[in-house]
């Protein structure tokens with residue numbers, strides 16, 4: 001069987017499972033749409049729907065009428081209108097004015113603009129009524145009740161879903177509209193389920209550990225980026241030290257390698273070579289060596305700088321003439337001073353881990369007219 005056939009079968013199976021799950025949720029939405037019988041409550045919560053420029057949608061009118069009827073029948077003393085603000089139009093305020101038109105007194109009405117989604121509406125209404133509204137009647141269109149019920153349960157909210165239905169037999173186009181709304185709702189319920197699953201996972205021990213790791217990694221990356229920039233700046237500063245320190249500096253002319261070549265500053269394994277590392281130039285070669293091991297001048301010359309240089313830590317820069325300089329970084333101790341004359345093989349310092357260094361090693365650079373080049377091209381193997 002070819003891969004294409006297997007992939008095709010897999011796609012059909014996955015699509016079938018998705019369709020089955022969607023059908024199940026759709027059936028739950030239809031069943032929940034009947035709502036529950038009202039019972040005496042502390043408040044009636046009406047969920048908002050679209051309020052267009054030409055006025056409130058039919059859904060809003062139907063929900064408001066149901067809420068007003070419940071209030072007049074004495075099921076609850078307060079009506080809370082919750083919804084979003086769309087294009088400057090507040091669903092909640094529109095519902096309040098419709099309810100006043102239906103004879104509900106203003107002192108029985110509360111408008112809440114914080115409910116642009118079902119989840120937010122339930123959250124803000126729960127906050128508004130904290131300590132006062134223990135039991136509520138949640139009024140909305142039938143297709144919406146399943147989600148309200150699930151969200152209310154999730155938040156431990158005692159809400160009785162009440163369906164707001166049209167008071168006449170629906171036309172065929174209205175029935176088609178209802179089917180569309182239920183399908184849309186099915187997708188929304190699945191989305192909420194996925195979010196809830198993510199929340200549940202985040203609260204587990206593994207989830208919390210993963211979050212900690214992610215936070216730690218983000219902090220580490222931010223640190224490394226700042227750090228790499230600091231290293232690049234220090235590298236440029238080194239170039240300037242060489243330019244300023246070499247009498248009669250010229251960045252043209254051929255480079256004269258000392259007759260004896262450059263000898264390795266110490267024996268040890270190369271743990272990182274010259275080149276681009278993490279999208280930045282690693283301007284030298286790293287040689288692993290025990291802490292305190294002696295570091296020797298690669299050739300005779302004069303010390304241009306002996307001291308601290310940011311991420312390089314304790315550093316020695318030696319100029320060998322002919323446009324050539326060498327750099328020894330992260331030293332534990334510096335054993336030479338500025339302007340000292342040095343012979344090849346003289347100990348200039350000890351291996352350390354000062355500056356930006358993870359573990360003891362020597363960072364060794366060769367610079368031509370102040371710019372870093374690959375040291376391997378200049379080192380003669382002992």
Ligand SMILES: [Zn+2]
Nearest residue numbers: 284285286363
């Ligand atoms: Zn290095």
